Amino acid sequence: MIEIDIEWRKLQELAVKEFNDLQNIPGIYFVRWSKNGKPEPVPRLRGVDKQGLLYIGRAKKLKMRVKQLWNGINRKGRHTIGKTIIFSKIFELICLDEFEIAWKETESHEEAIGQEWTAIHEYSKKHKEPPPLNLSLRNEMFAILGLAKLGRSLLTYRPNEFVKSIIS
Numbered sequence: 001m002i003e004i005d006i007e008w009r010k011l012q013e014l015a016v017k018e019f020n021d022l023q024n025i026p027g028i029y030f031v032r033w034s035k036n037g038k039p040e041p042v043p044r045l046r047g048v049d050k051q052g053l054l055y056i057g058r059a060k061k062l063k064m065r066v067k068q069l070w071n072g073i074n075r076k077g078r079h080t081i082g083k084t085i086i087f088s089k090i091f092e093l094i095c096l097d098e099f100e101i102a103w104k105e106t107e108s109h110e111e112a113i114g115q116e117w118t119a120i121h122e123y124s125k126k127h128k129e130p131p132p133l134n135l136s137l138r139n140e141m142f143a144i145l146g147l148a149k150l151g152r153s154l155l156t157y158r159p160n161e162f163v164k165s166i167i168s
Contacts, residue, residue, distance in 0.1 A: 004165045008034065008100040015070050022103070024061035026112040028119065029103040030166050031055040031069070031081070031133070033094055040098070044127035051166065054099075055081050055133040056123065058116035060109045066101065073099055081133050090133075104162040114157030122159055122167045 011031075014021060032052040033040040039052030059065030065079075072082025074096065085091060106112040124130050159167065 004161050006102050006162070006165055008032065008037075008102050010034075010097060011066075011070050011073065011099040011101050012097045014066065014101070015074075019063050019067050019070075022063035022066055023105070024063045025105055026058075026060055026107070026109040027062040027103050027105040028056070028058045028112050028115045028163070029062070029066060029069075029101055030119070031057070032100050032102075033098055034100040035098055042132060044129060044132075046126070046128040049127055049131075053123065053131045053166070055131050056116060056119045057081075058109075058112040060112070062103060062105065066103070069101075080136050084133050084135050102166065104160070111157075115160055115163055118157045118159045119163045119167060122163065126167065 009021070031054045033042065033054055034052060039050060042049045042052050042054070057065065057069065068077050068079045069081060071077025072079030073085060075082060075086055075091070104115075106115060120130050120134060
C-alpha cells in the first residue's frame, strides 16, 4: 500500500471561510473526531477505531454537500449526520471544533459512489460495523452476487489510495 499524506481540516474553520477551499465537483469525504489535532479513539464492536472516524460520505458537489454536512452537525440542516447527532445528543460529547474532515475529488459522481461504498465496506470488515454516524446505509449498498444490474454494481470498485490510507 502506498502511504499518502491526508490533510484533515477542522469543519468549523472551513465554515468560517464559507467552504471556499472546496469546489462543487464530485468526491468522497471522511469525518473524524479530533482533539488538539489528534484523532479521538472510538470504541467499535471489534476493538477501537484509532482514526476516530465518524462518517463516510460522497457528493455530487463537494462544496455544497460539506456545507450541508456542517449545517447538519450544527443542528441547522437536513444532512443525515445531523439527524443522528440531534437524536443521540452527540453534541453533548463532541464539540463543534472537534469535527475534522478530509476529502478527495473524483472524476465522476459514479466513482464517488463506488469509493464511498468501498470505504464503508472496508471499514465494516475491519470493525464489524459501519462508522457510528453512517446509520442510513442505502439498499443499493447490499448487492447479491450474480443479480447486480449492469453499471450499478459497486462490487467492481477497489479502494483507491486515499481510502486505503484512511481506513488502514
